[in-house]
Amino acid sequence: MNNNSIHKYNQPSSPNYQPKKDRSAIFMTITVICFFVGFGLSVIFYSLTLISIFDFSKFIAAFAVIGFLIPIQFYRKWLHFIKYEVILFNIMGVAPIFSGLFLVINFMFATNTRPHDFKIEKIYFEGDENSKVMGVVLENNEYAGERKIVELTDFNPAEFTGNPIFRVTLSDGFFGYQVINEKKMVK
Structure with a gap:
């Protein structure tokens, strides 16, 4: 076998050949x-x-x-x-x-921020000791299907003495979906 024929397939056909970089x-x-x-x-x-x-x-x-x-x-x-x-x-x-x-x-880019005040009709607890979640039932069963509004993970039982008002502040989002700005208890 000729020595040139062995290297024929290993060498690029053009002297200016540059392999493509794999990025x-x-x-x-x-x-x-x-x-x-x-x-x-x-x-x-x-x-x-x-x-x-x-x-x-x-x-x-x-x-x-x-x-x-x-x-x-x-x-x-x-x-x-x-x-x-x-x-x-x-x-x-x-x-x-x-x-x-x-x-x-x-x-x-949320606009039109407005607070909503609701009376709390009922308070309930879900979960075990490690992941206890408190929920509230608002007057007229408002936002009953929105767990993001009615469930509270960080709560203080002292806030629920008397007749607290649940205030949720909502804004209209840039794409039309409402945004929760704040949830808190107000006396």
């Missing part, structure tokens, strides 16, 4: 960071926003679908992704971070 590991790292940041933002601001879990999951799915609408050729050209990396990038990176940012923007 997908960097973008996958960014994807994982976006996942945790988006998840954290979603957990924090979901509890302050009056949005159902079903509506919020629709936003997560919509943001993932928007990422899939970008043709794979663009991902390959710009980010050097293969198909499975595109799927991971959209589901684990794009959807969580944009869903979290959706809730943050809704909260940060």
Whole structure:
């Protein structure tokens, strides 16, 4: 065998040949960071926003679908992704971070803040000793379906002496979902 024929396939065909740099590991790292940041933002601001879990999951799915609408050729050209990396990038990176940012923007740019005062008709406790939650039943059973409003995790039993008034301050969020600014007992 000729020595030149052995090296024929190991050498690039052009002297100016430069292999493409694989940057997908960097973008996958960014994807994982976006996942945790988006998840954290979603957990924090979901509890302050009056949005159902079903509506919020629709936003997560919509943001993932928007990422899939970008043709794979663009991902390959710009980010050097293969198909499975595109799927991971959209589901684990794009959807969580944009869903979290959706809730943050809704909260940060809330307008029309107004307090609502309600008489407490009944107080109840749920859970075991480690995770006890106190709930209140408001007059006319107002906000009965909104556990984010009527359940209190940090409570002081001394606040409930006499006839306390439950004040909840709500704002209209930027995207139309109401935001809980404050919940407290008022004498």
